[in-house]
Amino acid sequence: MERIKLLQELVIKNQSKILFWVFDGIGGLPHPETGKTELETANIPAIDAFARSASCGGLVPHGAGVTPGSGPGHLSLFGYPLDQFDLPRGVLEVLGAEDVFHGGELVQGVEIQAGDLAMRGNFATLEHRGDKAVISDRRANKIATPESRRVCELLSRELSVEGYEVYVYPGKEHRFALLLRGPGLVGGLSDADPQKSGVPPKPVEAEHPEAERSAALVNEIIAQATRILADEPEANTVLLRGIGAAPKIPTLEELYGIKAAAIATYPMYKGIARLVGMDVLDVGSMEHADEVKALEEAFDDYDFFYLHIKETDGYAHVFDFDGKVGVFESCDPLFKKVTEMGFDVIALTGDHCTPAVLGDHSWHPIPTALWSKTVLGGGVEAFSEREVLRGTMGLRASRDLLPLALAEARRFNKFGA
Amino acid sequence: MERIKLLQELVIKNQSKILFWVFDGIGGLPHPETGKTELETANIPAIDAFARSASCGGLVPHGAGVTPGSGPGHLSLFGYPLDQFDLPRGVLEVLGAEDVFHGGELVQGVEIQAGDLAMRGNFATLEHRGDKAVISDRRANKIATPESRRVCELLSRELSVEGYEVYVYPGKEHRFALLLRGPGLVGGLSDADPQKSGVPPKPVEAEHPEAERSAALVNEIIAQATRILADEPEANTVLLRGIGAAPKIPTLEELYGIKAAAIATYPMYKGIARLVGMDVLDVGSMEHADEVKALEEAFDDYDFFYLHIKETDGYAHVFDFDGKVGVFESCDPLFKKVTEMGFDVIALTGDHCTPAVLGDHSWHPIPTALWSKTVLGGGVEAFSEREVLRGTMGLRASRDLLPLALAEARRFNKFGA
Known part of the structure; x- marks a missing residue:
């Protein structure tokens, strides 16, 4: 039996309260001067005490090395x-995008909906050779990110397909994402990227008859974009790939029987939370203390809370080791406060690691501590990237944390007698 | 999405250099007198130092217990x-065989090619009862290995199928493998082993029409072998099973974008390396020092090197605990040398364990240390079967080591934004 179906079948409801406290990009790597990681450096007595009473381990987000x-x-x-769940790469890209342009403006609160057609894009260089136009550079000479952002803004202003909304998501260098919203969009479209230079761009093709109208719309977008960008020195066309419609994915309530709320200050995380059916609570500011206040106020109304702290990742992305350490330290008393609110289960974890020495996300196991009254704790002295691996949780897939938390919350029946 | 497709899609190329140093049969078990394993016994200061700076763990080759x-x-x-990858059991058997007879001679450099038809065999005893011939012993009374080898040589000399080459691979006791090379061979053949004694042998049957000619060829081989072996006291027929054609499997370059070279002194390992598209470098001798020299000379020419040390396994197969320990010790300074060559990523590992106290391969986790500048190291004091399990890699599937190494070499893009 598929695991997810088994879990669904075992779910029971009760009055328990679960919190996932998520430090974005939580895990790090040793600082070259001290040999200590971010969490080893941070002075976080409440978090350390929590870890000593918890089941600690490392989460692997998508298999080794990813x-x-x-x-x-x-x-x-x-x-x-x-x-x-068939989540096309374009949809995953849009879900993770920080900004979005619509009609030439940066807009807020755009969240992917079932039926939206999402795709990844490269800006590329089209060159006319005789009577043929060929892709001379699939990455438009890796144009600088601000350049790319300007071109995204331009596209979002000029692209126009009657009856459809077009959203453009800037990315790093030559990368961007694009979303089409409107009636009758379906996936099953081939990539428009020829995967090599010196050949003409490939039109998008429908992989089945129902997708033909969507293919025509995407080809129309490509044709328009190429006209709009005709005078750009490098980024004068787009190559689109990973095109797919956002599916209706089951909500957390449908899957696991939990009524869930998200407490996050950045749009992207609110969007992901709404995608899985969470209510997004109003925090009213960008302050972590206000996130905790929102949690406290909504405590009675939900089974499951996701509280997101963005800044650990933010500092790590700009190689600011001390800045990241400081976020852990400033959150330590707030975390202590939530441990006293009466939750039955608390997980302290992250969505991935972002070591400040790398300045980017990484593949390393995500330091995690799971607490409840029935957890098998022990083995660790503190909460850190290395120390948690001595804990009783061991290495797990990220997707296993929620089932573990639900078990600790006594929200699963026995499987078989 | 299938994991391997996801990895393939994420691959990027760069200038990094990766080494897999493979001690065949690396892991062991405690010596009954000292209570220490082979690696705990060995004096290997360079390898221990390497492990302290590495991410250590244990690799599970094919799931628990295999x-x-x-x-x-x-x-x-x-x-x-x-x-x-659909690799028939016969193909895996041939890949792991040490020797091969062709035309009555031991031959070198025979490597399985896509389209070869490979199969596992038992020598068996056929008995005439009235007008029926039945299998009276499916294992020919487990004839001694030298006897079996003699019969393999005989078969290789006498078997003759026009237009096809026949190769016979001796195994332990009654076991052997056989390979047919020639046009139009395809898999989809039933086993010829009736799986019990007292019944007649089963002819091989084609599971689909395209396999009928191959089935007829294999049945012809069985009939010829039974005539050739008619006067043997025990091994007077063959039972063939696990019959299948070697598929074209993607190369390491196709899967992971790495140009790979193998440094090995024994034919079997060269064969496996060529199967996955590695270039096999000329070592010029059976000396480990020459393997390291070959590595040094080819350093600039490849992305990935596989360096194989056979003798750890060889000694363990003859229960020679001290012999195996000695190989680790004599390789320690050579290993130190490769750590100074400028590799970006080095894995010290094995293909399986061969505990000298067992005298055979085993199912235990393979002691492994993975080093790079961005590895999360720590937790171990030395490199040994038990100590590595305290490291930050934890227990992983063997197939996850290369993705981990490629991640450390920064050869994967991010998955989603």
């Missing part, structure tokens, strides 16, 4: 086995 | 998920 973006990282953490 | 032969052991180590 570095997840925020979309795949969070979906795993929420107990979604990505290999069993 | 003892792999050399073929499956190496393929997992090279990142091939065997459950996703």
Whole structure:
């Protein structure tokens, strides 16, 4: 039996309260001068005490060696086995995007909906050779990120397909994502990327008859984009791939019987939370203390809370080791406070690691501590990247954390007699 | 999405250099007198120092409890998920065979090619009862290995199928393997082994029409072998099973974008390496020092090197605990030398364990240390069967080592944004 179906069948409801406290990009690597990681450096007595009473371990987000973006990282953490839900790469890209342009403006609160058609894109260089146009550079000479952002803004202003909304998500260098919203969009479209230079761009093709109208729309987008960008020196066309429609994915309530709320200050994380059916609570500011306040106020109304701290990842992305350490330290008393609110189960974890020495996400196991009154704790002295691996949880797939938490919350029946 | 497809999609190329130093049969078990394993006994200061700076753990070759032969052991180590590549048992047997007879002679350099038809065999005893011939012993009274070898040589001399080459691989006791090479061979053949004694042998049957000619050829081989062996007292027929054609499997370059070279002195390992598309470098002798010299000379020419040390396994197969310890010790300074060559990633590992006290391969986790500048190391004081399990790698599937190494070499893009 598929695991997810088994779990669904075993679910029971009760009055228990579960919290996932998520430090974005939580895990790090040793600082070259001290040999200590971010968590080994941080002075976090409350978190350390929590870890000593918890079952600690490391979460592997998507199998050995895979570095997840925020979309795949969070979906795993929420107990979604990505290999069993057909989430096209374009959808994962949009889920993880920080900004979005619409009509030439940066807009807020755009969240992917079932039926949206999402795709990844490269800006590329099209060159006219005789009477043929060929892709001379699939990455438009890896144009600088601000350049790429300007072109995304331009596209979002000029692209126009009657009856459809077009959203453009800037990425790093030549990368971006694009989302089409409107009636009758379906996936099953081939990539428009020829995968090599010196050949003409490939039109998108429908893999089945129902997708033909969607294919025509995407080809229209490509044709328009090529006209709009005609005068750009490098980024004068787009190559689209990973095109797919956002599926209706089951909510956390449908899968695991939990009414869930998200407490996050950045749009991307609110969007991912809504995708899995969470209510997004109003925090009212960007302050962590206000996130904790929102948690306290909504305590009675939900079974499961996801509280997201963004800044650990933010500092790590700019190689600011001390900045990241500081976020852990400033959150330590807030975390202590939530441990006193009466939760039955608390997980302290992350969506992926972002070591400050790398300045980017990584593939390393995510330091995690799971506490309840029935947890098998022990083995660790503190909460750190290395120390948790001595704990009783061991190495687990990220997607296993939620089932473990639900078990600790006594929300599963026995399997068989 | 299938994991291997996801990895393939994430691959990027760069200038990094990766080494897999493979001690065949690396892991052992405690000596009954000292209570210490082979690696705990060995004096290997350079390897211990390496382990202290590395991410250590244990590799499980094919799931809990499975003892792999050399073929499956190496393929997992090279990142091939065997459950996703249809490698018939006969092909795996041939890949792991040490010797091969052709035309009555031991020959060198025979390597399995796509389209070869490979099969496992038992010598068996056929008895005439009235007008019926029945299998009276499916294992020919487990004839001694030298006897079996003699019969393999005989078969290889006498078997003759026009237009096809026949290769016979001696095994232990009644076991052998056989390979047919020639046009139009396809798999999809039933076993010829009736699985019980007292019944007539079963002819091989084609499972689909395209396999009928191959079935007829294998039945012809069985009939000829039974005539050739008519005067043998015990091994007077053959039972063939696990029959299948060697598929074209993707190369390491196709799967992971790495140009790979193998440094090995024994034919079997060269064969497995060529199967996955590695270049096999000329070592010029059986000396480990010359293997290291070959590595040094080819350093600039490849992305990935597989360096194989056979003798650890060889000594363990003859229960020579001290002999195996001695190989680790004599390789320690050579290993130190390779750590100074400028590799970005080095894995010290094995294809399986061969505890000298067992005298055979085993199912135990393979002691492994993975080093790079970005590895999360720590937790171990030395490199040994038990100590590595305290490291940050934990227990992993063998097939996960290459993805981990490629991640450390920064050869994967992020999954999703």
